[in-house]
Amino acid sequence: DTEVTQTPKHLVMGMTNKKSLKCEQHMGHRAMYWYKQKAKKPPELMFVYSYEKLSINESVPSRFSPECPNSSLLNLHLHALQPEDSALYLCASSQEADRGGQPQHFGDGTRLSIL
């Protein structure tokens, strides 16, 4: 079982809906990440939170809105998504955000389908 928990596992939504993806880790990690992954492609970085502050936004459209309520939780709020946004959304965490290269721990993702 992964130590990073993501809910829901699957989500189908229309283009006018508003939904949220949730991610939780209890490893005391201080960096948390959102990635988007298309089939058979590597994960693409979307956002990075470092010590609960947004530190990186990889030019993600505003229809994706991240939130970090506390050091264990990360949300991704979705609104007015497009069919091309259908993908696997992965959350990851790592121990520190300022100590150079380190392993990331990934959740199993939310499979999102936009109708």
Next chain:
Amino acid sequence: GESVGLHLPTLSVQEGDNSIINCAYSNSASDYFIWYKQESGKGPQFIIDIRSNMDKRQGQRVTVLLNKTVKHLSLQIAATQPGDSAVYFCAETERGSYIPTFGRGTSLIVHP
């Protein structure tokens, strides 16, 4: 920008064989490298990592080799098992950064 790539998108082996998955990188400032395994329906899982001050590191049935001269990274899996079937990603991190750059992935298929 600089990128991390893979030589072989698909590798097919027989159970019990040794597997070698390769990865080329071009960023000379990379100093941390990691291999992930991603099974169908799962997120990437850490397999093994290596820092640029080493050229070889071994784990359980896996070995990572780093050749900084030619900017090449490889993952060797000994006695490959059907459970090793997955997509394998290499990732590199530039010195001073904590954000990895992922390679494009290799699909390993193990035939029983």
